[in-house]
Amino acid sequence: MTEQLDAGAYNFAYLDEQTKRMIRRAILKAIAVPGYQVPFASREMPMPYGWGTGGVQVTAACLVPEDRLKVIDQGADDTTNAVSIRRFFQRTAGVATTEATAEATVIQTRHRIPETPLKAGQILVYQVPIPEPLRFLEPRETETRKMHALEEYGLMHVKLYEDIARHGQIATSYAYPVRVEGRYVMDPSPIPKFDNPKLGNNPAIQLFGAGREQRIYALPPWSRVESLDFDDHPFRPSKAPHRCDLCGAGHSYLDEVITDDAGGRMFVCSDTDFCAGRRARGHRGRLAAEASAPPPHPSPTRGEGGAPSDGLAQGGAALASPPPRGEGLGAGGAGPEGTA
Amino acid sequence: MTLMERMAMTDQPLLRVEGLTKRYGQRIGCAEVSFDLYPGEVLGIVGESGSGKSTLLSCLAGHQRADLGRIVYDGRDVLAMPETERRRLSRTDWAYVHQNPRDGLRMGVSAGGNVGERLMAVGARHYGEIRGKAADWLARVEIAADRIDDRPSAFSGGMQQRLQIARNLVTGPRLVFMDEPTGGLDVSVQARLLDLLRGLVRDLGLSVIIVTHDLAVVRLLAHRLMVMKSGRVVEQGLTDQVLDDPQHAYTQLLVSSVLQV
Numbered sequence: 001m002t003e004q005l006d007a008g009a010y011n012f013a014y015l016d017e018q019t020k021r022m023i024r025r026a027i028l029k030a031i032a033v034p035g036y037q038v039p040f041a042s043r044e045m046p047m048p049y050g051w052g053t054g055g056v057q058v059t060a061a062c063l064v065p066e067d068r069l070k071v072i073d074q075g076a077d078d079t080t081n082a083v084s085i086r087r088f089f090q091r092t093a094g095v096a097t098t099e100a101t102a103e104a105t106v107i108q109t110r111h112r113i114p115e116t117p118l119k120a121g122q123i124l125v126y127q128v129p130i131p132e133p134l135r136f137l138e139p140r141e142t143e144t145r146k147m148h149a150l151e152e153y154g155l156m157h158v159k160l161y162e163d164i165a166r167h168g169q170i171a172t173s174y175a176y177p178v179r180v181e182g183r184y185v186m187d188p189s190p191i192p193k194f195d196n197p198k199l200g201n202n203p204a205i206q207l208f209g210a211g212r213e214q215r216i217y218a219l220p221p222w223s224r225v226e227s228l229d230f231d232d233h234p235f236r237p238s239k240a241p242h243r244c245d246l247c248g249a250g251h252s253y254l255d256e257v258i259t260d261d262a263g264g265r266m267f268v269c270s271d272t273d274f275c276a277g278r279r280a281r282g283h284r285g286r287l288a289a290e291a292s293a294p295p296p297h298p299s300p301t302r303g304e305g306g307a308p309s310d311g312l313a314q315g316g317a318a319l320a321s322p323p324p325r326g327e328g329l330g331a332g333g334a335g336p337e338g339t340a
Numbered sequence: 341m342t343l344m345e346r347m348a349m350t351d352q353p354l355l356r357v358e359g360l361t362k363r364y365g366q367r368i369g370c371a372e373v374s375f376d377l378y379p380g381e382v383l384g385i386v387g388e389s390g391s392g393k394s395t396l397l398s399c400l401a402g403h404q405r406a407d408l409g410r411i412v413y414d415g416r417d418v419l420a421m422p423e424t425e426r427r428r429l430s431r432t433d434w435a436y437v438h439q440n441p442r443d444g445l446r447m448g449v450s451a452g453g454n455v456g457e458r459l460m461a462v463g464a465r466h467y468g469e470i471r472g473k474a475a476d477w478l479a480r481v482e483i484a485a486d487r488i489d490d491r492p493s494a495f496s497g498g499m500q501q502r503l504q505i506a507r508n509l510v511t512g513p514r515l516v517f518m519d520e521p522t523g524g525l526d527v528s529v530q531a532r533l534l535d536l537l538r539g540l541v542r543d544l545g546l547s548v549i550i551v552t553h554d555l556a557v558v559r560l561l562a563h564r565l566m567v568m569k570s571g572r573v574v575e576q577g578l579t580d581q582v583l584d585d586p587q588h589a590y591t592q593l594l595v596s597s598v599l600q601v
């Protein structure tokens with residue numbers, strides 16, 4: 001497959017121009033109606049659905065030869081999923097790639113929004129496993145469509161009510177639902193709720209692609225995005241109540257990393273580019289000295305944010321929704337090369 | 341207050357139905373049904389299985405679209421209004437109690453969440469208040485306070501039906517549709533539910549259209565009665581009059597068969 005994907009064997013960015021036009025039309029419509037899920041005819045991609053084929057198709061439709069592409073998975077540029085997608089576009093589009101958020105023109109992501117604030121002109125493409133925020137309580141597609149059309153969103157609050165009734169507070173910590181421009185309720189993909197505040201008032205274009213479910217939706221720059229909540233249980237973005245042990249950052253989203261068999265653990269920025277940048281500028285965390293300089297960024301056991309700071313500690317962390325495993329590394333262990 | 345006094349207070353019907361007809365292909369679901377329902381009035385619809393009771397009720401509640409006829413609710417033409425408005429009515433002013441509580445409840449959601457849903461659907465955003473109202477309503481339908489976080493799947497059939505009633509009444513609807521609400525329940529459970537319903541209807545001044553094949557139910561609850569056969573209304577009048585002095589041969593048969601039981 002590696003040979004098949006060499007530039008020249010395929011159209012620029014793999015998809016043919018007609019398909020890209022079709023996807024661009026869906027993207028334009030999605031931008032025109034913020035938060036609305038636009039159906040599109042998802043194509044077979046040379047990777048399984050679990051690998052973010054929706055995001056890949058959106059990225060393919062957006063790329064131009066001058067672009068500089070960054071791909072992250074759980075905040076990291078070096079996971080198998082991120083590496084495979086980056087390599088895919090290097091081969092099929094020949095575009096430059098980067099790990100620096102500030103230098104990228106297009107960023108494809110799974111499960112995170114970069115810590116470094118985005119700028120006008122950048123496009124952030126999310127891989128989405130389940131685009132329908134109402135799905136968990138209303139499985140009928142005909143009914144959820146009607147609910148969106150008629151703005152019948154009471155069910156979303158039923159979900160939050162159930163959270164509080166069961167856990168004493170809103171335990172949803174990933175894919176936390178938002179209302180866009182006071183109109184459509186949207187699933188922001190399984191990003192931690194810590195990232196929700198970055199969805200709104202963002203100068204970049206944010207595009208969401210769901211391959212298996214064939215939906216594209218979008219947040220145009222500077223959209224108003226509100227996380228759903230109750231007056232007496234307001235939305236609170238949360239993270240592990242620690243600083244990064246490598247760079248000392250106190251306001252970045254952290255992964256908990258097991259360091260040895262004796263229960264040793266450390267907290268590190270999930271955004272590897274952000275963490276490396278801080279260390280390069282001389283910031284040091286609690287364990288930065290122990291790890292020989294410059295320490296390789298350890299791989300987290302999984303993309304958990306550690307114990308959330310807002311009181312979920314006693315058993316709460318286990319109850320918080322884990323990131324769905326449908327999209328990304330969870331589906332099949334082999335990379336695209338291995339499965340094609 | 342007697343029904344007559346109530347009707348004298350307001351000469352405007354809450355619901356006016358004219359010539360309502362619904363066909364399933366060639367088959368008649370219900371045909372040319374007309375009646376008025378006044379505020380605070382309970383109308384019973386009886387008839388054997390297949391006589392069109394459920395069809396009529398679901399057309400009235402907007403679950404199915406009638407082919408012909410008019411439905412005027414509180415001065416507004418229901419069939420002519422946009423769907424948004426009609427669905428809003430069905431979440432606020434109207435309520436629908438299904439025969440099978442599974443059709444009217446969210447089985448995966450706690451009792452409190454089930455009752456709170458309609459409040460949240462009309463914009464309630466204070467958890468404490470929603471929970472307080474849910475607790476209130478559970479008490480009114482005689483469900484113990486400590487069951488508020490249990491799912492309805494853990495409830496008995498009678499409790500599920502009472503929960504469905506609480507879930508429907510929490511937003512203070514004016515018009516309640518009920519399709520065989522006591523069907524499928526044990527006789528003793530039925531009696532308790534009927535008692536409860538009677539109390540709620542009286543206390544809240546509800547207007548109710550109740551479909552049943554059980555004449556004992558209408559005898560207890562309904563002020564007025566409509567008898568259906570093959571999709572058509574064959575007789576209607578005050579409940580006691582119709583049951584004690586049936587005019588139509590079919591009604592006579594219906595009444596005598598129940599008397600034999």
Ligand SMILES: Nc1ncnc2c1ncn2[C@@H]1O[C@H](COP(=O)(O)OP(=O)(O)O)[C@@H](O)[C@H]1O
Pocket residue numbers: 364367368369370387388389390391392393394395396
């Ligand atoms: N969905 C349907 N499709 C076709 N025929 C139906 C449907 N529902 C009901 N009917 C027919 O319409 C008539 C009235 O049925 P229904 O309203 O269910 O009566 P009831 O509730 O009095 O038992 C019956 O002949 C029934 O077979």
Ligand SMILES: [Mg+2]
Pocket residue numbers: 393394395
């Ligand atoms: Mg029926």
Ligand SMILES: [Zn+2]
Pocket residue numbers: 244245246247248249252268269274275276278
């Ligand atoms: Zn760091």
